[in-house]
Amino acid sequence: MNSMEKVLVAGATGRTGQWVVRRLQHYGIPVRALVGSAGKASVFDAGVEIAVGRVGDRAALDRAVQGCSAVISALGSSSLSGESSPAEVDRDGVIRLADAAAAAGVSHFGLVSSLAVTRWYHPLNLFGGVLLMKAAAEKHVRELFSTGGRSYTIVRPGGLKDGEPLKHRMVVGQGDHMWNGWTNRSDVAELLVLSLRLDTARNRTFEVVSGDEAPQESLDYCYDGLS
Template identity: 30%
Template sequence: MKLIIFGATGQTGQELVKQAIAHGHTVTAFVRNPDKLELTDGKLQVIEGDVLNQEAVNQAMQGQEAVLTALGTESLSYSGFLERSLLRIVNAMKVNGVDRIGYVASAGVDQELPGAQGLLAQQILKNPLKDHRQAIELLKQADVAYTVARPLRLMNGPLTGLYRQTDNGVPEQAKQINRADVAHFLLEAIEQGEHVRSSVGLAE
């Protein structure tokens, strides 16, 4: 499968790239700074560009079969960056006839974190969560085959394949998940056509 990955230089994005290549996919990494992408492979094409540049995203989307995005924000302030980015990505999908997308969001985007700690986390992260929420709403309105991952606190451990998932809220008595497992979940969803138009909570 031909996959284009946005946010490929981030820690979760690099896991997506690495695992997609290992699964035999042809990968295009659309990045702002290619120097931050540590991976090289014959199945990997790196395109330098700005995700807010519609024409650049349109061109990069040509010939792709599915999209993965692990874009994030760099501060706790509200920027609207994720919504604006997803607008360009969805527009490019429509222009190029691409229907499938996997999106890495965050637990809390549905205000689903339980207890006092959950409420505190949702308050601290209210601006990034708002941006994710608006981007996800855009995906829903665009009528594309999306899968949203809502992971709990992201860790840098190895792929375990032992994570739990739920369509409602987050897995019980859970605190974290490895980025490698989040990448594994989204790739499997894309490959197997699962969790279409679903938002899935993930944790160990």
């Protein structure tokens, strides 16, 4: 996997985003981390290239994606209103990032979404309509990156937890029929990094939760049988 060109990670300083950076580095893939301010870059080692910019700034995103073959978005809102709200980050920020990536010739877009994203009646939508915003972003990414030789992978994890990757058998599904469950952030990161090289990951949207504890040699099997 180490022959990949540079990958931009958006939301890189978040807990899931940091795992994406680590898993890319694990496979020797060059990483560029998009951070909101230079001060936030201190969480990364010298091997990570830094791009400073906010998802509300299209010009900054245009600069950040230049020279990258893929983008992985781990963006997530942190407040109910303002520039960190679900509307501004989970929807508009992801859409703006996808538009910038497509315009720059990026070939693959990976996105962290959420279990239950299609359920408008879910209690999480009381918090700025967060799932509705994620659903809108998903739709835009699918429409934009399923044509013109581009591809996407959208991962919908359950409740996110911390822990080392490859420690649990993963349970996958499609159609948003899973009602609960949790997923290690590190395994979400692993799945998105794998999507950079697996043909079976191209243009796939799926749900995933952590199952029984059992060491895994690879998570490639999660993409088997997806449609």
